Amino acid sequence: MNHVSPATDLDHLFRPRSIAILGASNDPNRISGRPLRYLLEGGFKGGLYPVNPNRETVQGVKAYASLADVPEVPDVALLAVPAALTEQAVVECIEKGVRAAVIFSAGYAESGDDGLLVQDRIAATAKAGGLRLLGPNCLGMFNSNIGYFGTFTQSLDREIPSPGPVGIVSQSGAYGSHIAYLARKRGIGVSYWITTGNEADVDVAECLYWMAGQSDIKVIMAYVEGVRNGPRFRAALALARRNRKPVVMMKVGRSEVGAKAASSHTASLAGSDEVYDALFRQYGVHRAATTEEQLDVAYACTRGIFPQGNKLGVVTLSGGAGVLISDSAERYGLDVAPMPEAAQKQLKELLPFASVENPVDTTAQALNDMSLLSKNIHIMLEQGGYDALIGFFSTVPSTRTLSAPLRQAITDGCAAFPDRLVAMEMVTDEETVRSYEKNGFLVFEDADRAVLALSALTRFGTAFENAGSEAEDDIAAAAPLATGQVSEYEAKRILGQAGIPFLDEKLVNAAGAAGDAADAIGYPVVMKIVSPDIEHKTEIGGVLVGPGDRAEVMASYDTLIARAAEHCPDALIEGVLVAPMAKKGVETIIGVSRDPVFGPVVMFGLGGVHVEVLKDVAFRHVPFDKAEALSMIDQIRGRALLSGVRGAPPSDVDALADVLVRISAFAAAHRDNIETIDLNPVIALPAGQGVVALDALLVPLSRIGA
Template sequence: MSSTYEPGDPAVSRGSLDRAFRPRSVAILGASDDPSRISGRALHYLLRAGFTGEIFPVNHKRDIVQGTPAYRSLADVPGVPDIVLIALPAARLADAVRECVAKGVAAAVVYAAGFAETGDSGARRQTELAAIAREGGLRLFGPNCLGLMNSALGFVGTFSSAFDAGTPKGGGVAIASQSGAYGGHLAYLCRERGLDVGYWVSTGNESDVDVATCIDWLARQDDVTVIMAYLEGVGDGDRLRAALATARAHRTPVVITKVGKSAAGAAAAASHTASLAGADDVYDAVFAESGAYRARTTQEQIDIAYACAHGSFPKGRRLGIVTVSGGFGVELCDAAEQYGLEVAGLPEAARARLRELNPMGSDDNPCDTTANWLNDPALITRTFEIMYGGGDYDCVIGSFTILPDSPTFGAGIREAIRAGTERYLDRPTALCMQARPEVVRAYEDAGFLVFGDSDRAVRALAALARIVEGFDEHSDEAPDPGLPTAGPLSGLSEAGAQEVLAAAGVPFLPSRLVTSRADAHEAAGELGMPLAAKVVSVDLAHKTDVGGVELGVTDAAAAFELITTRVAAARPDARIDGVLLSPMAPAGVEIIVGTNTDPVFGPVIVIGFGGVTAELHRDVVLRVGAVTVEAAREMVLGLRSAPLLTGHRGGPVADLEALARVVSAVSRFAVANRDRVVSVELNPVLVGPDGAVALDALILTPSKEGHPWTSD
């Protein structure tokens, strides 16, 4: 249910964030009579926008501020303001926040900088502010933020220059940005693009309210159609995931720009999994699982939000193309292939109708109408009807170059396309065209998405399709990871790691740890030939690098001697527990399955095509947290090389269910032991037609010295 309400309705209970985003009264501490000053701009904006609620400027020196009666202190303000905008220097903020708490205010905005962004002393001052607010039940925006806005109410609680030219009229676009400058830039670009911003918020240092909190609230509102978000970092990964899950549940698109890429950390030196699960890849996985769209550029973010705000989404990826020039059709086809849209051909019946309609044009998808329609605009109408009705496309792009701007043809083209698409308003129709702003707006008002570039048009439609897939395909269901492992996990050799993971549900080949030539000879008699032999040492993460592996062994005693001698020479510092013998594995595909603990989001499950070249290929899929067997199967099928597991070119079909069970088991183990395990790696897991078996195991745990992993 939405938490929207009618202003003044006492029957509706309002939480702190409701009162912050939809205030009925606003107080401004330090309000200036000069509208050009930071401390005067919010009051100026509120008065100019015609804020529907009460305004209480607080200035201890003036009785009138910008023509509005002022108060000497917050305590003097009648009633309890819903939100307080604090335009005071940093030194006075602690007392100001205490005043807000004493007054019973729901939320406060701290504009001032000079806190955590400046170093340790600033961080301590920020912690103090947050503690005062938290203990008093006050929601705090900032410090070092530009405030927030609800344009429908005329509430402009910010000093951002983005609103100098006027307050937006109110609309379905919401912007939540850690950076006030970036958020203001987005608001400015939205105005240029004809997008009406209804809500706008800058969270700054996020001592309390963060972007995730805002996304969660905004996604629940009936008057929000798309959320644009900007992130530099995330303090609470679970909160962000929950907020994006809320957006998905309400089918509210979230278009995110996340900047900053981080290395996987020192654990990458010990684990393929860690190097394959870089921090930026984890963000991609989080956004993908929720259906959020990650924009790589500001222009792309605006384009996708623009397309989402239109309100119609494709039900699939089938794209129809109508052009007035064959060259543009080729360009659109190339873009469709790049972004994953299908330019499917028309059925013969529809092709026959096109040939009859326009013998001079083409009769397939893309459909080039040529210039013949200039004599009869109805050709355009009928072409769109045939493309949609006969081809059943999920979306259609029409490329009309500069013709819509023509005083002679522009209005006629618009009306012809409108008539041809009026029965298909449940799906988006995009037009590639160049025209004056007023002409573009007329086409948009007629129901079309308008782009000046073919690539941007196709990318936007592909993004809409991906967002819908994210809404429909992913589930919040996560398996119970169970109880943590009872025994110790640090200092495990491969043999010890296998024992622990086998108890968690991971299948391994039978094996024996041998410590002498005699042991090796005896074990060979039990296991049979040929054998695989691997050195066992907690100091060696990658055994092949030091000659610690022999395959196809037919003399176990000799293999034991060879391996221990080679390893001792290559790594005299390594502690050798012995050699692990196991039967040679049957034929199959090598898959790497592992986990890495992200500092923000916790355990991340990673799968990819394995072996020693795993890092070179980087064909991987990530998910955060424990996954079900069904979700694990989706991960496997999401690999680019998945056809190698499903019978590519007549090859054997691998047991995907067995592999999915391994992936799910490893993910549940990592989550159950998230405070004790940094990384788990099975490299490889061999997947054949009749099952999956892990051939190697590694468990890395935090060390007492603070290193990312330890083996002792």
């Protein structure tokens, strides 16, 4: 990880031993009064220094006329002062030697160019003075482990949060408050909560990195509108994966209106949504489509069980629910695999009317003798080989006579398997839900939501397991490419050295040499004009397919030279390429493009209309390994075309993945000097025969400025 410096100085901000509050109000309900109120209610044990020149005490705490008067150097200063006084407060912090400050006030980058100017000035001052900044235009943060509530969010109005397994990082204060409240409502404690606002200094990436290193949280929830530092963000996700901390992400701005609204909201750069999607996929981040989903998945993560397999056992009291859950399982990629035959026989002996294959429908009969239900669940967990089990019990847990025996039966059935992931669908009261949770069960009111959450856990499991295989960023930066335009021939030479397979082509500069080359290659051949100044050769008739003998090849040479002279009289002509006819296979396209935030990403798709019109493409951040390359190939909708359809043989997907890995390594090594690479088409030959790229375009980054 050579892109990120360790985030230790954030400890001042997020785990302070002493706090100054500049502009602290005596009114505990005012914005400038709430932080102190929450700190008092939260029982913060360290030094607490309200700064207010007009009062002896603030909310009962001794106040200081200025920061200079505070008897120690506080770890963090909360700036609860108006925008107009903020710049001066920052200077005072630096003079005092404070290392971190939180700026609540708005009116900076989000309000226009003038605000941005002031914000930049403040950021520069802080940086020069060694002061880290959270905000401005943020709601602050809290660390409930130590009672540190450096925030004025209204959502703490009724209740101070309890510590727990969740950490939240949000670019939106309101959204961060919203999900923290929803988590609390669901009985999940939140230990760390950070809102980053305008990110004049500390950004969402750095906070994520910091959270990924905290041993006392089990899951990170994040809300992101746009990322400023792509490599740092990526490094944070990589660290989270390495530390087995699931990240449950709400990345907004997928839609056009949404992206526009996001950029006007915090003036951040949106970046391409596909590029974010690729990153999340690559690092095993769960991207939630809805807030509810974000909460559901985070809730499920708090169990801390992340299976690698996707086999789901289903037990219900009703056939209909089993069907419903099977549909959901398919939707989310879980496998409702049948029970082994022997186990089915055992189940059938217990419950003669039951469906025993999986979904197992015990029918309501199981309620007449709850021990049958226990045995049923035990057998499923013991013999079914399921990575997760879901039970559907609807309102039964609320039925007066059945409630207690049901809980006992379910708990008994699972007792021998404490490490197995078991979720319950139940429509019941909060108290009953908590009682099941205490016994280690996840409880959902909606079965589909439960299945979605379970599927997310298995994907985390797989991602955590594969975290070791990444070779990322081990690739040293390569020597810069030559600037200026690169001809097709030169592009093929450079990329050929990087391991991309091309046809055996010869560059010639005379008709006779063309004939010699064709004699060596074998007829018929393909001939192309070569010039760094002619990007689209076909448009000027610069490609001739099929010259079949020496005479025709020599004549074709003259034709190509003449056409180039006619259409592009000023072009530098390097010669003519003589190449064998392409073999038959499936046309694919491999490209590299440069995301303004994240740098190079590799694109893969099928040729023809698939990429251009159907937008059937997959992206990955570079570099990546072969498993990732294969998952990239599997991701496209037209994947079946590589499996051999309509009588065609299956394509050499293995070789295709190798080429993707090589181009990703090349792009990573040249991350700072590639604008575009376009290999189009890349022919995937039948399995065992490899792939071959027919054309190459390489545009160095420096060309843009030229």
